[in-house]
Amino acid sequence: xxxxxDINWKELDQKKDKWGKPLNLxxxxxxxxxxxxxxxxxxxxxxxxxxxxxxxxxxxxQALSVWEPLKWEFDLGWFKKEIKxxxxxxxxxxxxxxVTNDREGLCLMGMPGDKCSxxxxxxxxxxxxNKKLWEIDFNAKTELYNDLESLHDMLEYFQPxxxxxxxxxNAGGWFPxxxxxxxxxxxxxxxxxxxxxxxxxxAYEWEMDGHRWPITPGKAYYxxxxxxxxxxxxxxxSIHLVVNVxxxxxxxxxxxxxxxxx
Ligand SMILES: [Fe+2]
Numbered sequence: 638x639x640x641x642x643d644i645n646w647k648e649l650d651q652k653k654d655k656w657g658k659p660l661n662l663x664x665x666x667x668x669x670x671x672x673x674x675x676x677x678x679x680x681x682x683x684x685x686x687x688x689x690x691x692x693x694x695x696x697x698x699q700a701l702s703v704w705e706p707l708k709w710e711f712d713l714g715w716f717k718k719e720i721k722x723x724x725x726x727x728x729x730x731x732x733x734x735x736v737t738n739d740r741e742g743l744c745l746m747g748m749p750g751d752k753c754s755x756x757x758x759x760x761x762x763x764x765x766x767n768k769k770l771w772e773i774d775f776n777a778k779t780e781l782y783n784d785l786e787s788l789h790d791m792l793e794y795f796q797p798x799x800x801x802x803x804x805x806x807n808a809g810g811w812f813p814x815x816x817x818x819x820x821x822x823x824x825x826x827x828x829x830x831x832x833x834x835x836x837x838x839x840a841y842e843w844e845m846d847g848h849r850w851p852i853t854p855g856k857a858y859y860x861x862x863x864x865x866x867x868x869x870x871x872x873x874x875s876i877h878l879v880v881n882v883x884x885x886x887x888x889x890x891x892x893x894x895x896x897x898x899x
Pocket of ligand 1: 862
């Protein structure tokens with residue numbers, strides 16, 4: 638597994654929190670393995686040279702705003718009732734060694750056989766399966782997916798989906814500046830929906846490309862996550878949904894059919 642080959646997992650696995658429980662750590666981010674597109678292209682040109690469909694899709698997506706509201710508005714009361722039964726199921730999302738970060742997650746679309754507490758982040762899933770994985774490999778609905786009927790209108794529109802999860806950011810939770818799949822051969826594009834009242838800018842901020850983007854609780858947005866973005870939460874229980882939609886011409890056509898501002 639090329640991305641994880643130099644990691645001393647044994648050493649990481651021995652680390653405990655202050656209560657003596659395993660920390661379940663993922664190593665610090667690493668430019669050579671997580672970026673390194675030049676080396677990756679030299680090794681596997683086919684994976685990093687865009688197909689005709691890649692170019693069609695990327696050019697059409699480029700025509701949208703980088704923060705594009707979609708037609709859906711979710712019923713937050715209904716969602717809150719449905720997610721209540723999962724209160725004790727949330728798991729830490731991608732803990733990094735030496736970093737305090739109060740964020741948790743639950744998975745809606747995972748690898749076949751996954752529970753909602755599995756396959757949240759790509760590094761964790763790659764470790765578990767010991768191979769390189771793509772977002773579209775996470776194509777199995779979990780029980781949580783089936784239980785969250787309040788979200789089905791949008792999710793079923795794009796099925797089959799790739800890796801899809803809820804992220805709960807508590808006060809002090811954050812994601813550092815990063816890009817998600819900035820290469821033209823990315824296999825998915827992303828939709829983000831904000832599913833609690835604590836997602837407006839006094840509670841939660843999504844900064845991308847030097848701007849803080851407006852968030853309406855309950856709204857879904859196409860987000861161009863190839864652009865550098867970072868997030869911060871100032872309050873507890875700020876929940877958003879991240880959906881990986883397979884990047885096909887059909888799905889791009891579906892997407893531009895559901896923008897709020899058409
Ligand atoms: Fe991201």
